[in-house]
Amino acid sequence: TSGKLICFDQDRQAIQHAEEILGLDKRVTLINRNFEALEVSLQELNLLPVNGIIFDLGVSSPQLDEAERGFSYMQDAPLDMRMDPSSTLNAREIVNTWSEAALAQLIWQYGEEKWSKRIAQFIVQSRLERPLETTGDLVQSIKAAVPAAVRRSGPHPAKRTFQAIRIAVNDELGVLDRVLDQAMRCLDHGGRIGVITFHSLEDRIVKERMNSWLGRCTCPPELPICRCEAKTIAKILTRKPILPSIEEVEQNPRSRSAKLRVAEKI
Template identity: 70%
Template sequence: MEFKHVTVLLEESIDHLLTDPDGTYVDCTLGGAGHSRLLLKRLGPGGKLIAFDQDPAAVKHAQALFAQDQRVQIINRNFVYLEETLKELDVLPVKGILFDLGVSSPQLDEAERGFSYMQDAPLDMRMNSAQALSAEEIVNEWSAQELERIIREYGEERWARRISDFIVNRRAHSRIESTGELVEVIKNAIPAAARREGPHPAKRTFQALRIAVNDELGVLDRTLDQALNCLDAGGRVGVITFHSLEDRLVKQRMQSWLGRCICPPDFPVCRCGAEAKARLVSRKPILPSAEEVDYNPRARSAKLRVAEKL
């Protein structure tokens, strides 16, 4: 597979992240290496880039791309091990850390990965093909209650109960093994009138399964504070999100770094020990331009939030 990917919020993210051209930076989501390439163009000879990706295809692509650049170190690992890995490499503290969350175009477009509801393929959705849990296991072995919960919470799908009931009824006869089979079950579960408006009827359920398979929200939750810990004073962390669940988590965590007192208003003195650890570089999220959305519709829902360590 040729690992091609249109990078979202490319200039904006590097503009906001880069503060010292001779510093060490971390790309936690290497993917097609778009952000890494631009970062390296702007880094000086003393700069260094550490790039993480759990997808062997992304790592192989980047190793070939950056083979001649001694400033790059590629780590084939989930970014949940960020702080541990940077300690092992003895590069702390770093000047900037970037997360570009979600699925890269090659993962969506390569049918056999099972991420897309537009192509029939094995029901997989693993970003790291070495892990055991797949979408096929969740769909066929998790309880109706658990299926309903993840489809409602992670997919924000109003028809979560009907979809989970239809899945359980269908798998009682035979396992659901392909994306095409699952799409048909979802279409049958959602009333025809509801299918006529809005996005593809399977979009929300597929998002929910992908998040559950890869524990995306859990990994992000466990990594954001690590990122702040790893930064030098004045260093920045930038996070590009693609759906409201990720964005809400990032927004709330960055707000918690501001150190605002959460004591009841009738307390005479602060007891919560609130202490500012960071400031917001931009009060509101940075959004893609209309031009970017025109040539890359996948950028439509992207939001970039950036915080600077005090």
């Protein structure tokens, strides 16, 4: 076939792994950049417009499995969580320098954690004794903050806080918000965009942005005529998100929270 596959990843290790698998295929181009550089990169390669774009969001399994990256609350490692190791902000800086109020807001907003204020309080108390250097230090503070009855039921008590800090370190929601309209501009007419999300905050952004492409008027109802000049630029092909099958979840438990939404440029 004559198609081309352009792959983006800001993690150099992911690019190296892809080179081992796909590197000899001349139809494949690997780009070691955040996909926020989608439009400019495709312009530089003279590949616009494209027929399809797929975003697979969130942290990858290799990043979770490599303890030294600091993404996992199940393994003790230095507090890092950077997808791009060359970026300046890391998890250690956030937990040791941000104010209690800022930490509480972060954990509530990005982790949707109802114990956010208490967790932030315990993190600040812990770092007064000594800086939190590892994921184990952070997990210990979180477990101390969450009541025992809550810890015994539901997911790991550190899950939501780790998610929140990881999102902040990598500006994941900001990047997603900035890239979706880029992707629509890059598509040829009839081209499709698919986005795989792994938590409700990502899915909400994707759902709302795709709905904005439907061209529905956003003017206040009291206005006699439309002023927003909304234009329909896409149709949504997934009325509800596509979820993994039972078989897929059994084979890959990490897929259980995945949701796929697809839109087509018109």
